Amino acid sequence: MPTKRLNGSEMLIEALRLEGIKVIFGYPGGAVLNVYDEIFKQNYFRHILTRHEQGAVHAADGYARASGEVGVAIITSGPGFTNAVTGIATAYTDSIPLVIISGQVPISQIGTDAFQEIDAVGISRPCTKHNFLVKNIQELPRILKEAFYIAKSGRPGPVLVDLPKDISATYGEFDYPQEVSLRTYKPTTKGNSRQIKKVVEALKIAKKPLFYIGGGAIISNASNIIQQLIEKTQIPALETLMARGIIPDNHPCLLGMVGMHGTYAANMAMYECDLLISLGARFDDRVTGKVSEFAKYAKIVHIDIDPSSIGKIIDVNFPIVGDLKNVCKDILHFIEESGGYDKNIIKEWRDLLTKYKTTHPLKYNDSSEILKPQWVISKIGEILKDKALVVTDVGQHQMWAAQFYPFNFPRQFITSGGLGTMGFGLPAGMGAKLAKENKIVINITGDGSILMNIQELMTCVEQKIPVINVILNNNYLGMVRQWQSFFYENRFSHTDLSLQPDFVKLTEAFGGKGYRIETKEEFEEALKDAIHSNIPCMLDVVIDRMEHVLPMVPGGAPLNKMILE
Amino acid sequence: MEKRRIISVTVINEHGVLSRISGLFAGRGYNIESLTVAPIPETDLSRITIVTNGDAKILEQIIKQLHKLIPVLTVTENEDFLEKEMALIKIPIEEDIASIEVLCRAYSGHVANANEKYIIVAITDKPYRITSFLKAIKRFNPKEIIRSGVVALERY
Numbered sequence: 001m002p003t004k005r006l007n008g009s010e011m012l013i014e015a016l017r018l019e020g021i022k023v024i025f026g027y028p029g030g031a032v033l034n035v036y037d038e039i040f041k042q043n044y045f046r047h048i049l050t051r052h053e054q055g056a057v058h059a060a061d062g063y064a065r066a067s068g069e070v071g072v073a074i075i076t077s078g079p080g081f082t083n084a085v086t087g088i089a090t091a092y093t094d095s096i097p098l099v100i101i102s103g104q105v106p107i108s109q110i111g112t113d114a115f116q117e118i119d120a121v122g123i124s125r126p127c128t129k130h131n132f133l134v135k136n137i138q139e140l141p142r143i144l145k146e147a148f149y150i151a152k153s154g155r156p157g158p159v160l161v162d163l164p165k166d167i168s169a170t171y172g173e174f175d176y177p178q179e180v181s182l183r184t185y186k187p188t189t190k191g192n193s194r195q196i197k198k199v200v201e202a203l204k205i206a207k208k209p210l211f212y213i214g215g216g217a218i219i220s221n222a223s224n225i226i227q228q229l230i231e232k233t234q235i236p237a238l239e240t241l242m243a244r245g246i247i248p249d250n251h252p253c254l255l256g257m258v259g260m261h262g263t264y265a266a267n268m269a270m271y272e273c274d275l276l277i278s279l280g281a282r283f284d285d286r287v288t289g290k291v292s293e294f295a296k297y298a299k300i301v302h303i304d305i306d307p308s309s310i311g312k313i314i315d316v317n318f319p320i321v322g323d324l325k326n327v328c329k330d331i332l333h334f335i336e337e338s339g340g341y342d343k344n345i346i347k348e349w350r351d352l353l354t355k356y357k358t359t360h361p362l363k364y365n366d367s368s369e370i371l372k373p374q375w376v377i378s379k380i381g382e383i384l385k386d387k388a389l390v391v392t393d394v395g396q397h398q399m400w401a402a403q404f405y406p407f408n409f410p411r412q413f414i415t416s417g418g419l420g421t422m423g424f425g426l427p428a429g430m431g432a433k434l435a436k437e438n439k440i441v442i443n444i445t446g447d448g449s450i451l452m453n454i455q456e457l458m459t460c461v462e463q464k465i466p467v468i469n470v471i472l473n474n475n476y477l478g479m480v481r482q483w484q485s486f487f488y489e490n491r492f493s494h495t496d497l498s499l500q501p502d503f504v505k506l507t508e509a510f511g512g513k514g515y516r517i518e519t520k521e522e523f524e525e526a527l528k529d530a531i532h533s534n535i536p537c538m539l540d541v542v543i544d545r546m547e548h549v550l551p552m553v554p555g556g557a558p559l560n561k562m563i564l565e
Numbered sequence: 566m567e568k569r570r571i572i573s574v575t576v577i578n579e580h581g582v583l584s585r586i587s588g589l590f591a592g593r594g595y596n597i598e599s600l601t602v603a604p605i606p607e608t609d610l611s612r613i614t615i616v617t618n619g620d621a622k623i624l625e626q627i628i629k630q631l632h633k634l635i636p637v638l639t640v641t642e643n644e645d646f647l648e649k650e651m652a653l654i655k656i657p658i659e660e661d662i663a664s665i666e667v668l669c670r671a672y673s674g675h676v677a678n679a680n681e682k683y684i685i686v687a688i689t690d691k692p693y694r695i696t697s698f699l700k701a702i703k704r705f706n707p708k709e710i711i712r713s714g715v716v717a718l719e720r721y
Contacts, residue, residue: 125585126592130635133580150635184577184638308629311622 029076031103057087062431078116083099089127097156129157137172154187191322206275215242216280245407264360293558393449395476423452429494460536513534599714647716
């Protein structure tokens with residue numbers, strides 16, 4: 001490609017075009033004025049003006065999670081950047097590919113405590129996969145290319161490009177690299193064959209093998225191959241919060257979600273298995289419970305593209321570094337090459353787990369007096385099934401959504417798992433809707449979470465993004481209150497949120513549609529109306545105040561010690 | 566079991582790379598006993614020598630996390646390193662210089678500077694030998710002591 005002479009802002013626009021970016025999210029300000037001027041002049045991509053920088057980054061994140069592509073957000077320097085940090089950290093913890101462009105004060109002013117100056121590269125270092133401060137216009141094309149490459153390759157993550165204002169106006173030669181080759185960064189994508197053969201040998205003789213599927217399965221687009229592996233072997237599987245949707249909800253081998261609020265069958269399987277095969281999971285503390293008791297009878301296989309995940313929490317017998325999809329293909333191949341798999345060997349194990357599933361299903365006591373949150377989620381699932389993407393905020397509602405929605409495909413469930421960011425749902429839902437316009441996007445939220453980014457209703461209305469928000473409203477910061485109930489003798493310190501805005505009026509004030517719901521009939525009617533209305537909606541659902549998320553493994557307890565009632 | 570370890574890291578010599586490394590140690594609660602850094606001649610690389618301590622598991626994490634940083638080229642640990650450290654010690658001129666010189670010679674050091682108030686002695690040796698030297702020199706009332714931190718090179 002012949003080089004062109006462009007200024008920094010034009011280079012950025014051109015790079016976004018060459019990367020095939022169709023939508024970006026952002027908020028202008030002094031340090032990115034030059035960039036915004038070029039955004040005004042172009043028509044390659046759509047720019048969504050959010051109403052807060054945190055919203056912009058979560059929206060880019062939701063877009064990335066729903067589409068599997070890189071999400072892009074643009075923000076200004078100083079407070080614009082600091083507002084974005086929670087969004088960046090959220091994406092970092094869940095390994096979501098983002099490129100964040102932040103404005104910076106001109107190079108001559110860096111370090112002078114200039115107006116709206118903050119050390120963005122310094123602040124974002126621990127919560128980005130990598131970051132750049134552009135100090136020379138000639139570096140900009142290479143940096144942008146590397147930013148996209150680093151964001152999406154290996155274990156994905158957010159990459160920040162901090163762009164000083166003068167660079168965005170300086171001219172230079174634009175020669176966008178076709179390829180990236182970094183001598184210091186070469187992710188391993190192919191697993192070690194000898195090691196994989198050993199795993200297959202272990203798998204063939206294990207009496208109680210178990211697949212432990214994590215968010216890496218979604219990132220690696222490994223759902224199909226994992227399903228094939230399960231079809232072939234009938235080995236039971238469980239999913240982490242981040243992996244919901246990898247295995248269809250009604251699949252007989254699926255034991256449900258594992259961990260603090262996992263199903264009885266999944267947690268018991270984890271405790272009793274003799275071979276644990278981790279597929280892109282990272283042994284998070286919300287999954288393992290007490291580490292010394294975790295899967296203590298099992299040999300452990302850990303497949304992960306990030307070597308630093310392996311052996312970090314749990315000592316493993318079979319470490320395999322590689323892209324999950326490739327490794328699973330190899331596992332399948334070696335099983336077939338070595339004469340297939342004898343399913344009879346795990347019959348007793350499967351019978352035991354089926355018994356656990358039948359004797360201890362997820363349950364709740366429904367009521368005719370007051371709506372139960374689990375009923376609400378089940379009803380949404382019944383009405384929308386595969387037609388919806390489900391986005392959540394963080395808290396009890398998130399766990400109920402993970403437990404009770406019948407997820408059937410990967411990227412159907414979008415939630416802030418690692419960082420647990422309240423306020424994620426609404427903006428992430430916007431991004432998800434823009435990525436998958438033919439899906440209905442439901443944001444399951446709580447009365448605490450929704451107020452943390454409620455301003456994005458304005459963006460939804462302005463940009464005609466019909467996210468349906470369902471508040472499971474218990475007038476409490478429910479999950480914290482649940483801990484106070486169980487572990488702090490009901491001292492509900494600052495978790496009572498009884499004083500609330502009128503969510504119906506509030507939504508109407510933004511130009512959306514609100515519903516106050518107290519009965520099952522009202523709920524069904526409102527949800528159907530919301531789906532047809534095709535504008536941003538808020539269903540304020542009054543639920544049982546004292547409902548708990550169960551089962552629950554208390555923090556630091558082993559997985560088999562669940563609170564069940 | 567906690568053990569002293571030397572980790573040698575080569576990095577692309579670019580803006581902010583040292584803060585990425587020190588930030589990694591600080592953010593994850595790893596210890597830095599000493600850290601030295603300087604460019605490798607005739608390359609665009611720098612070599613960082615870190616002395617740390619921790620058990621095998623922590624050390625494994627440190628190495629993996631260092632590898633994960635984009636500008637890091639190699640991480641070497643557990644090698645047969647030749648280690649050297651330097652120390653400069655400022656001592657009042659009134660002290661018994663003859664005895665100091667004898668002591669310096671025992672530790673392959675020498676008087677590197679002298680003025681009307683102080684002498685400065687320099688020694689270069691293995692870190693534990695420097696520690697012994699510093700103990701011995703105490704009786705001469707050193708005014709200031711500075712250690713360079715360890716540099717280390719694989720023997721093979």
